[in-house]
Amino acid sequence: MHSPTQLQEIIENAIPKIVYPAHPADLYEPIRYIMSLGGKRIRPVMVLMATELFTDEINKALDVALAIETFHNFTLVHDDIMDNAPLRRGKQTVHEKWGSNNAILSGDVMMVESNKHLSKVDVNVLKPVLDTFNATAQGVCEGQQLDMEFEQRSDVSIAEYIEMIRLKTAVLLGGAMKLGAIVGGASMADAELLYNFGENLGVAFQLQDDILDVYGNPEKFGKQVGGDIMANKKTFLHLTTLALAPLDEAAPLTSTALAQAEKVSQVTQLYNKYGVKELATTEMDKYLDKAHQALNALAVAEEKKTQFRELVQQIMERDR
Amino acid sequence: MHSPTQLQEIIENAIPKIVYPAHPADLYEPIRYIMSLGGKRIRPVMVLMATELFTDEINKALDVALAIETFHNFTLVHDDIMDNAPLRRGKQTVHEKWGSNNAILSGDVMMVESNKHLSKVDVNVLKPVLDTFNATAQGVCEGQQLDMEFEQRSDVSIAEYIEMIRLKTAVLLGGAMKLGAIVGGASMADAELLYNFGENLGVAFQLQDDILDVYGNPEKFGKQVGGDIMANKKTFLHLTTLALAPLDEAAPLTSTALAQAEKVSQVTQLYNKYGVKELATTEMDKYLDKAHQALNALAVAEEKKTQFRELVQQIMERDR
Structure with missing residues (x-):
């Protein structure tokens, strides 16, 4: 192997x-x-x-x-x-x-x-x-379309956001897994379980990306910390805060008047106040659990699954 | 049928x-x-x-x-x-x-x-x-790429032009024919003959389009007569004239100073002088002949080919 x-x-x-x-x-x-x-x-x-x-x-x-x-x-x-x-x-x-x-x-x-x-x-x-x-x-095409449309909309729901990242990012990981399984001669049931594994891992990965954008180690995270905040990107954290905070308090989220560093600071404080990092982590863990459940149900020897569990750890421990 | x-x-x-x-x-x-x-x-x-x-x-x-x-x-x-x-x-x-x-x-x-x-x-x-x-x-993608590149080049040869229209237009007609043949259960030999039929018909069709742009009946031709001339399009007529006429005489072909109607008139005179309509027709007939040869070689009953010959006539008699 x-x-x-x-x-x-x-x-x-x-x-x-x-x-x-x-x-x-x-x-x-x-x-x-x-x-x-x-x-x-x-x-x-x-x-x-x-x-x-x-x-x-x-x-x-x-x-x-x-x-x-x-x-x-x-x-x-x-x-x-x-x-x-x-x-x-x-x-x-x-x-x-x-x-x-x-x-x-x-x-x-x-x-x-x-x-x-x-x-x-x-x-x-x-x-x-x-x-x-x-x-x-x-x-993947549908996901990209939704992502573009969300930039123009102010009423994106959290469920819509999850559906967008599922399509734009997660479906391809699921598809990769399923294709590999089919070519390997897996049963359709196992191929579907691997699809579910990949797709749920993909959603978890994207949610982690949202978290790391704000709370990641600047030296390890590949992108600029706070990049999503500066771009008014409708991430899970952003949308959850919009849903929880009173309208006036949420103003920094979409402000274009604030200096970049000040905006990142104010939005991060808002995220802290409403505990959206924890909410995002809970959501991420939900998808990670689903990924693991799919893996557990797979009809292959346990030792073969070890590598997959290690992969999940590797991917998900980027730099928390 | x-x-x-x-x-x-x-x-x-x-x-x-x-x-x-x-x-x-x-x-x-x-x-x-x-x-x-x-x-x-x-x-x-x-x-x-x-x-x-x-x-x-x-x-x-x-x-x-x-x-x-x-x-x-x-x-x-x-x-x-x-x-x-x-x-x-x-x-x-x-x-x-x-x-x-x-x-x-x-x-x-x-x-x-x-x-x-x-x-x-x-x-x-x-x-x-x-x-x-x-x-x-x-x-088809390669043909579109060549077509775009030709707009920027002043040294396109007639052979390159034929290759471009083959890719951009004719390959798809050949492919359509071959695909239909394969699905119908044709031998690979017959499928290839139909490919050749479609591809050669496609090149002939595009050459005819070049001719009709200048010499077509304005009431029947779907596009504006002289459109290629006004756009400095490197058609078979344009490139052949460039190859035959002295440089100074060929100037109207690429002129941007002439009024549109005057340009169409001057270029058409130039085309007439060098007989490029006839040269284009000869080239077109060469491809039509190849199309008919492929059709003749096809291992199907003669009466089934009649419809194809009628199709060629229909397509090629647009409005000459």
């Missing part, structure tokens, strides 16, 4: 070996660029981990892992256009480097490349693989 | 019955909108025509036909963003109506919807259907 780190290496080694056509160079160069920017390769690793629960032949799942990583990077390219983001992983975004039109089109062809990877799986699992991938891809 | 008109009706009836999720409304409404704008549905009709060469059960191919039409409309949505086009079929483009970000994302989900349609074909043809579709989709 491979460790997550070993699986990550397998992915890192496989990515530069993907062959794209040489021409038109400006269509394919952005794909090589974004795919080489790194990241933890968590999604393709999850595919391979799920496969390895059921078979030693993880090579069977490599194409699906690459499909998922390519799809994920495609969403980054298009999301960065929509968000007008200058940087991705500390480097220029594709649309900054090649222009928006080129970025749209390179993204489009990445979707095709994902489907090309997918089509290489054993034909006896091709149909369920496609169905799972398409449902996943559709969910 | 159904006539092209009957097949078009089948498509027109099937499109409003496609079920998209209700939410998020702004993600799916643009899909219903663009898919309802009409057009001749030539690509899905070609899918069904190809299928009917080999089986009476054209319903087997309906999902593939809808996949092709959805994909085609997806390319229109994204191309219109890139081209900054205000109108499509006389109506507001999707990005004009919903904004560019929304249009990018609705386009993305249309690609997923295409793949969902595709995944419904008989599992025994699923793999070749996917391979054909993915190769087609990739070619």
Whole structure:
């Protein structure tokens, strides 16, 4: 059995070996660029981990892992256009480097490349693989749409927010797990349990991200602490405070008059007063529990589950 | 056997019955909108025509036909963003109506919807259907990339131009034909012949479009006569004239100083002088011949080919 780190290496080694056509160079160069920017390769690793629960032949799942990583990077390219983001992983975004039109089109062809990877799986699992991938891809698009819409709305409910992060982030982790399971020869029941594991872990992960944005260790958290507050981002903490605090008291949350540091300070005090860190942690633990329940119900040997539990710990202990 | 008109009706009836999720409304409404704008549905009709060469059960191919039409409309949505086009079929483009970000994302989900349609074909043809579709989709993206790049270049060769229109326009007609053939149970040899038929017809069609832009009957041609000339579009006529005329004589081709009507008049005179209409017609006929050769070689009864020959005539006799 491979460790997550070993699986990550397998992915890192496989990515530069993907062959794209040489021409038109400006269509394919952005794909090589974004795919080489790194990241933890968590999604393709999850595919391979799920496969390895059921078979030693993880090579069977490599194409699906690459499909998922390519799809994920495609969403980054298009999301960065929509968000007008200058940087991705500390480097220029594709649309900054090649222009928006080129970025749209390179993204489009990445979707095709994902489907090309997918089509290489054993034909006896091709149909369920496609169905799972398409449902996943559709969910991710819906999540991005909701995220964009929420920026324009002032009445987003906490339930709507959870649904948005489920679609935008968690569905892809669930999908990765389920795809790996299917390719590994899992029963549909086990594949669904792994989907639930991944999806619930994904929601927990995003909620933790909301918490760390405010309460994270600035030296360990990858982003600027307070970034969500400064951007008026409707996180779980933000929406919960809006629901609990009287309207006048909640004013700093959406204020554009306050200096950035002062705003972060006032909003953090408000969060402290209403105990929303604890409420968010309770919500996060609820999803972590669901993830563990799905894992417990899985019909594989206990020792094989250990690695998954360690993965959860690793992911969730980022820097609390 | 159904006539092209009957097949078009089948498509027109099937499109409003496609079920998209209700939410998020702004993600799916643009899909219903663009898919309802009409057009001749030539690509899905070609899918069904190809299928009917080999089986009476054209319903087997309906999902593939809808996949092709959805994909085609997806390319229109994204191309219109890139081209900054205000109108499509006389109506507001999707990005004009919903904004560019929304249009990018609705386009993305249309690609997923295409793949969902595709995944419904008989599992025994699923793999070749996917391979054909993915190769087609990739070619179309490459063609759009080349088309964008050509706008910035002054050294486009005629061979490069033919390759661009092959990718951007013709590959999809070839792909539609081949997909229909595969679903109908054709041999791979016949499927390839139908691909060649569709692709060569596509190149001929685009060359005809270049000719009609200058020499078409203004009352019958769907677009403004002289539109390509006014836009300095590097068509076959434009590039051939550049290759034949001395540099100073060719100046009107790229002039931005001339009034529109004067420019159209001067460039048309130049085209007449160098006989590029005839050269374009000869080139077009070369591709038409290739299309007919592919059709002749096809291992199906002669009477079944008649409809294809009529289709070619219909398409190619738009208004010469």
